[in-house]
Amino acid sequence: MQDSNKPYETKVIVGGGEKVQQWSVYLIAVVVYMAIVGSFPFNSFLSGVLSCVGTAVLAICLRIQVNKENKEFKDLPPERAFADFVLCNLVLHLVIMNFLG
Amino acid sequence: MATLENGKGTTLRYAVGNMLSIFILLLIGVLAFSIRLFSVIKYESVIHEFDPYFNYRVTQILIVSSAINHILKSLNYDLSKHYRGLVAYLLFQFLTKNGIYDFWNWFDDRTWYPLGRVIGGTVYPGLTLTAGSLWRILNSLNIPLSVETVCVFTAPIFSANAAWATYLLTKEVKGTGAGLMAAALLAMVPSYISRSVAGSYDNEAVAIFALIFTFYLYIKTLNTGSLFYATLNALSYFYMVCSWGGYTFIINLIPMHVLLCIVTGRYSSRLYIAYAPLVVLGTLLASLVPVVGFNAVMTSEHFASFLLMVLHMQVFIIIHVVALVYYIKGILSPKMFKVAVTLVVSVGMVVCCAVIAVLAALVASSPTKGWSGRSLSLLDPTYASKYIPIIASVSEHQPPTWPSYFMDINVLAFLVPAGIIACFLPLSDASSFVVLYIVTSVYFSGVMVRLMLVFAPAACILSGIALSEAFDVFTRSIKFQLPGVSGVSHSGAEDTTTGDVVIQNDIVKADKHSSTYKKEDALKERPSKKNRKKEREHLEKASIKTQIEKRLLVLPLEASVISILLLVLLGAFYVVHCVWAAAEAYSAPSIVLTSYSHDGLHVFDDFREAYAWLRHNTEVDDKVASWWDYGYQTTAMANRTVIVDNNTWNNTHIATVGTAMSSPEKAAWEIFNSLDVKYVLVVFGGLVGYSSDDINKFLWMVRIGGGVFPHIKEPDYLRDGQYRIDSEATSTMLNSLMYKLSYYRFVEVDGKGFDRVRRTEIGKKYFKLTHFEEVFTTHHWMVRIYKLKSMKNRIRGKTKKSKSSSKATTTASSKRGGRRKKNPWY
Numbered sequence: 011m012q013d014s015n016k017p018y019e020t021k022v023i024v025g026g027g028e029k030v031q032q033w034s035v036y037l038i039a040v041v042v043y044m045a046i047v048g049s050f051p052f053n054s055f056l057s058g059v060l061s062c063v064g065t066a067v068l069a070i071c072l073r074i075q076v077n078k079e080n081k082e083f084k085d086l087p088p089e090r091a092f093a094d095f096v097l098c099n100l101v102l103h104l105v106i107m108n109f110l111g
Numbered sequence: 112m113a114t115l116e117n118g119k120g121t122t123l124r125y126a127v128g129n130m131l132s133i134f135i136l137l138l139i140g141v142l143a144f145s146i147r148l149f150s151v152i153k154y155e156s157v158i159h160e161f162d163p164y165f166n167y168r169v170t171q172i173l174i175v176s177s178a179i180n181h182i183l184k185s186l187n188y189d190l191s192k193h194y195r196g197l198v199a200y201l202l203f204q205f206l207t208k209n210g211i212y213d214f215w216n217w218f219d220d221r222t223w224y225p226l227g228r229v230i231g232g233t234v235y236p237g238l239t240l241t242a243g244s245l246w247r248i249l250n251s252l253n254i255p256l257s258v259e260t261v262c263v264f265t266a267p268i269f270s271a272n273a274a275w276a277t278y279l280l281t282k283e284v285k286g287t288g289a290g291l292m293a294a295a296l297l298a299m300v301p302s303y304i305s306r307s308v309a310g311s312y313d314n315e316a317v318a319i320f321a322l323i324f325t326f327y328l329y330i331k332t333l334n335t336g337s338l339f340y341a342t343l344n345a346l347s348y349f350y351m352v353c354s355w356g357g358y359t360f361i362i363n364l365i366p367m368h369v370l371l372c373i374v375t376g377r378y379s380s381r382l383y384i385a386y387a388p389l390v391v392l393g394t395l396l397a398s399l400v401p402v403v404g405f406n407a408v409m410t411s412e413h414f415a416s417f418l419l420m421v422l423h424m425q426v427f428i429i430i431h432v433v434a435l436v437y438y439i440k441g442i443l444s445p446k447m448f449k450v451a452v453t454l455v456v457s458v459g460m461v462v463c464c465a466v467i468a469v470l471a472a473l474v475a476s477s478p479t480k481g482w483s484g485r486s487l488s489l490l491d492p493t494y495a496s497k498y499i500p501i502i503a504s505v506s507e508h509q510p511p512t513w514p515s516y517f518m519d520i521n522v523l524a525f526l527v528p529a530g531i532i533a534c535f536l537p538l539s540d541a542s543s544f545v546v547l548y549i550v551t552s553v554y555f556s557g558v559m560v561r562l563m564l565v566f567a568p569a570a571c572i573l574s575g576i577a578l579s580e581a582f583d584v585f586t587r588s589i590k591f592q593l594p595g596v597s598g599v600s601h602s603g604a605e606d607t608t609t610g611d612v613v614i615q616n617d618i619v620k621a622d623k624h625s626s627t628y629k630k631e632d633a634l635k636e637r638p639s640k641k642n643r644k645k646e647r648e649h650l651e652k653a654s655i656k657t658q659i660e661k662r663l664l665v666l667p668l669e670a671s672v673i674s675i676l677l678l679v680l681l682g683a684f685y686v687v688h689c690v691w692a693a694a695e696a697y698s699a700p701s702i703v704l705t706s707y708s709h710d711g712l713h714v715f716d717d718f719r720e721a722y723a724w725l726r727h728n729t730e731v732d733d734k735v736a737s738w739w740d741y742g743y744q745t746t747a748m749a750n751r752t753v754i755v756d757n758n759t760w761n762n763t764h765i766a767t768v769g770t771a772m773s774s775p776e777k778a779a780w781e782i783f784n785s786l787d788v789k790y791v792l793v794v795f796g797g798l799v800g801y802s803s804d805d806i807n808k809f810l811w812m813v814r815i816g817g818g819v820f821p822h823i824k825e826p827d828y829l830r831d832g833q834y835r836i837d838s839e840a841t842s843t844m845l846n847s848l849m850y851k852l853s854y855y856r857f858v859e860v861d862g863k864g865f866d867r868v869r870r871t872e873i874g875k876k877y878f879k880l881t882h883f884e885e886v887f888t889t890h891h892w893m894v895r896i897y898k899l900k901s902m903k904n905r906i907r908g909k910t911k912k913s914k915s916s917s918k919a920t921t922t923a924s925s926k927r928g929g930r931r932k933k934n935p936w937y
Contacts, residue, residue: 052405056398064391070434071338071388074380083336083380094338098388101342105395 030066037062057109064102068095135291136278140271143298146690147267147308150698156263156310159700161740161757163312164747167262169230170239172217174246174258221752222742223764224734224786232401233760237354238317241265266307266316273320274298277571280327283334284541285576293575301692302519302567308698315564318355323568325351325361329385330541336381338388345392352397360565362393364551366426368544373433377540383434390427511560518692519563522685523574530573533580545572581678588671702744704801715799718744721792721894724887725749729790736783737792738805738812739765754786762819769816772849773823779848780882783899791883791897795853797866798892804868809849810834837871845875852897855880
């Protein structure tokens with residue numbers, strides 16, 4: 011767990027952007043699938059879309075918090091930021107699994 | 112040496128301050144709880160009004176079914192040991208693990224006969240789940256309280272919680288002093304008391320706590336930028352969605368605030384962390400609640416109004432754009448940035464125009480432009496009165512009058528502007544949020560009296576800020592001017608950083624000429640304390656600077672003392688008013704009425720008398736028809752099926768009942784017979800002067816009925832534009848079922864038939880009922896129950912082809928009546 015923090019700290023701007031791109035690709039895939047097949051179980055569509063968006067947003071938040079150049083978060087230890095990130099992801103995915111139908 | 116002493120002194124002061132604030136908070140909680148107990152003391156521990164009875168019934172289903180589950184589970188264990196009974200096993204499987212599945216899937220067939228109502232999908236479950244879990248916890252601690260007791264006292268408990276949440280919220284905005292003040296104000300504000308007395312078991316009791324707590328967590332996330340609080344914020348928003356339809360206020364206010372911050376240049380990464388996870392998690396969680404479902408992402412029923420129509424989604428996109436802009440700005444050089452901006456803007460404009468054109472076409476194609484009736488009436492207050500009579504008929508949906516503002520928030524009405532000014536000095540994210548909150552809630556409270564409830568916490572917060580700042584200024588003035596008390600330099604540190612202000616109060620108007628006393632001796636003392644920690648010195652220098660630069664305004668000693676006394680007096684007036692309002696105005700359970708006359712106290716318990724009669728003297732499956740006001744109470748207390756109830760979700764059904772009440776006897780009989788109705792219940796206040804009876808509500812029956820069935824025309828019932836029941840009344844009015852059922856045999860009471868509510872003698876005094884028979888009238892004639900007479904088996908004389916339930920039988924019956932001497936029904 012400590013190792014995964016290092017890349018976030020060092021590769022500040024470039025490293026995290028890849029993850030967000032990855033989720034954007036997933037998002038587009040889900041929307042295209044819905045356009046093809048139809049949106050009947052709308053809750054499944056919603057949960058698919060929102061899970062992609064949600065994890066992307068949370069990754070951005072984590073990067074913001076861990077970014078060394080960001081003056082507002084200089085006294086936030088990165089472990090705490092990562093723990094918050096994990097907790098939020100946990101809640102998000104719990105809800106999504108419930109909503110998936 | 113001096114530092115150690117000062118250090119110890121300050122930590123001791125902080126410790127004492129903390130203890131004091133905890134003690135004060137406890138007292139505030141006790142105050143909030145006990146001020147709401149007037150009705151329990153004056154009457155009894157009973158559930159009030161109409162809506163709470165429905166919630167109580169739902170809670171019973173939730174708890175009783177889970178109790179049955181527990182019993183059956185334990186039974187199953189025994190049975191499976193001894194008999195391995197198939198029946199017990201099947202029952203256990205059917206009733207699943209806990210009562211919540213029963214509750215979720217419950218289809219209520221005791222109301223809206225013959226349609227029924229899907230409870231799981233149309234009820235906000237927050238309140239009943241909260242009370243249910245409270246009951247479960249208490250029972251597991253071996254405190255055996257009945258369900259009714261828990262329901263009655265849920266509201267006071269949660270108003271204490273709401274006061275503490277207000278403390279937390281205001282502390283985030285301005286500091287501990289303002290927090291305590293605001294909490295004390297909220298504990299007593301009459302507007303909140305009116306919806307959360309002991310016995311008022313309604314959604315708002317829990318929802319206001321959820322509202323304030325969600326706002327607190329949002330501000331906390333905004334101030335700290337921590338994702339943990341953002342998660343908590345989303346969960347608290349989920350609780351709010353479960354509790355009340357007013358959650359739309361939150362999900363529209365927060366995006367508006369984000370937009371405001373962006374537009375005024377206060378964008379920061381904390382704003383992003385506060386908003387973006389909330390939207391994603393909040394939308395998901397809101398969609399989980401069955402009542403809301405997909406309305407969380409769509410504004411109206413048809414899918415054509417896509418995701419982007421919803422405000423919070425649009426702001427979500429906007430905030431991402433802004434974040435991206437700032438991010439790119441940090442990477443590129445300024446010239447490159449300009450090029451990129453022009454490129455993106457030009458492309459974006461084209462795309463925007465296309466999207467707007469498509470959306471406008473979609474919206475224009477829908478008749479109400481995508482908004483539901485109730486939200487439209489919020490924007491245009493006259494909309495409901497023109498188009499939707501059922502919304503206009505509810506008294507809570509009317510705009511408030513000016514005196515009701517003073518009644519409901521009293522002194523706070525003129526402390527709020529002072530608070531708004533205090534929020535601008537200095538303006539932070541949190542204080543801009545509070546200002547936005549109060550501006551929007553003032554507008555909405557002016558549209559609908561029920562929304563005064565949302566305005567009250569905002570008023571308390573701002574008044575708390577104003578009062579705290581005022582006390583700040585005055586006590587500081589006194590401190591600076593009292594001889595010998597000059598070691599105040601470090602005491603001002605935590606307060607002066609918020610800025611020194613002069614509040615324009617009515618009380619302070621006389622002292623407007625504030626002189627700037629620069630205390631030279633105080634200033635000389637500070638540089639002399641050289642051996643302090645660096646931070647403390649820095650703070651001191653900063654505070655000295657602020658004091659010098661901002662021109663510490665210190666008022667004369669006498670003026671400060673008198674002002675403090677006057678402020679305390681103001682608080683005393685507020686307290687007295689709140690206690691009076693709670694005791695006299697808002698504690699009426701409305702199911703039991705009292706009046707004071709020359710021979711003491713009269714108690715009118717007619718409603719419960721009538722429901723008990725129904726419960727004991729009718730069959731379980733009998734249907735009772737009444738106006739929709741009494742539906743919940745009838746199902747909860749009399750346990751009989753009703754035709755329409757307070758949920759008012761089906762306008763046509765209500766219009767059917769309204770038409771029946773406005774029609775002559777035979778037509779009404781036909782309508783009720785087609786609905787399998789056995790008993791009709793009317794409320795009549797003419798004997799005792801109870802003015803909320805059905806004759807006063809009659810105009811709504813006519814209007815709503817006439818809105819759906821055009822043969823009911825309102826002018827038929829009016830004489831000179833007024834509804835009258837005396838000798839000047841129209842014949843349609845005198846023949847209507849409502850008139851007949853209300854005034855049947857009324858003339859026997861005093862020989863003249865004097866109606867105490869309308870203050871006239873009635874028009875038609877001696878008449879007989881042909882299709883109904885009176886079965887019960889309560890002690891004070893307030894509730895009257897009639898039974899439909901059944902059709903005779905044989906009709907004397909010529910047999911007629913039986914007419915089906917067509918409403919145009921009046922002409923046929925008059926023909927029949929003319930031909931025969933005797934009426935076949937009598």
